[in-house]
Amino acid sequence: MKKIGLVVLCWICNVSITLAQCAMCRGSVESNMSTGRNVIGNGLNAGILYLFVFPYLAVAIVGYLWYRNSTKQRAQRLVLQARVRQATQN
Numbered sequence: 001m002k003k004i005g006l007v008v009l010c011w012i013c014n015v016s017i018t019l020a021q022c023a024m025c026r027g028s029v030e031s032n033m034s035t036g037r038n039v040i041g042n043g044l045n046a047g048i049l050y051l052f053v054f055p056y057l058a059v060a061i062v063g064y065l066w067y068r069n070s071t072k073q074r075a076q077r078l079v080l081q082a083r084v085r086q087a088t089q090n
Contacts, residue, residue: 025044028044029044
């Protein structure tokens with residue numbers, strides 16, 4: 001419980017730092033849009049999509065590996081149970 005509290009406390013302390021970055025990015029994009037160039041805005045959008053996709057991709061990969069491993073273990077348990085049942089019947 002203490003670990004969870006410490007993680008939440010660290011997260012709360014760092015929220016203001018991350019919110020400050022949004023204002024900086026917005027200011028950078030607005031200044032480039034006023035000059036007529038949209039290069040930084042497109043790059044920023046690609047970066048946002050990159051940061052958006054990879055956590056979900058990582059969770060999906062871990063979930064798939066966990067599912068595959070659990071089905072293998074379940075199959076091994078069923079084989080073992082069948083052998084035990086067969087041995088007790090004989």
